[in-house]
Amino acid sequence: MTPTESELEALREAISRAREAAGSGPLAGISAAVVGPEGAVAFGTNEVHANCDATRHAEIVALSRAGAALGAADLSGHTLISTLQPCEMCLAAMRFSGIQRLLFAARKENVAGKYFMFPSLTLEDYRAASGEGFAYLGGVMEEEVLDLYRDGKE
């Protein structure tokens, strides 16, 4: 998968938002975006502790906001962007949203284990188990965020 300029721009912006969140409190700083043909339609940053809600990962927040912005739960044709490889919850949410492209920075093998609930299942396992499949590319701009995800903070 070759990222488009809009996708790379959204990843750059997500990294900037993640670093800002990390700098303003005890959070790791995790940010995500949904990108459509015209560019980013929504961003989200992890809200688990802000909302006492384990489901409010950055990707879930971004998918929710994109649905609200577009007035549709179906985000087919869009790309999910994240500063960190999406967990299993967010990966399934991406597919329920109809999204088949995923671009992220930090890869699972280079971050703390606690970001994943079913650690022995890989992105390749999920792609193989997925009816329609999806394309993904991880490790892009990875060095810019790896220090955020060493300890497993959210």
Place this chain on the structure above:
Amino acid sequence: MTPTESELEALREAISRAREAAGSGPLAGISAAVVGPEGAVAFGTNEVHANCDATRHAEIVALSRAGAALGAADLSGHTLISTLQPCEMCLAAMRFSGIQRLLFAARKENVAGKYFMFPSLTLEDYRAASGEGFAYLGGVMEEEVLDLYRDGKE
């Protein structure tokens, strides 16, 4: 796993709410609950179409409400209840919430395929891939809801 009386009571109530949702519109009717030592702390019904948000499955809504009710994202010691076997998103959300007990009615093999995004992965696969594991029991009161989930409506 042997369900407790509180868990069975919450499942009965969830089934009642699912049938009510199914009767009031074009939705299948899917309901979920979070049960603690003192009984149910939250219920949720699928809000995907109501909110244009593919992430608002019944279980996600129930987990969000339980976190808000208890003022904590960590729901360790609680049980997730659903009228339908939780999808991969909701199963991972359950584990991110610290929940290790799951009780549900309709089983994947008896409902439409579109409720699952990675259909060849089973609950046993997820349990085996999960660090801490979890207990589950499906098929309880199943006959009372199977007609709701034949067509894959939400």
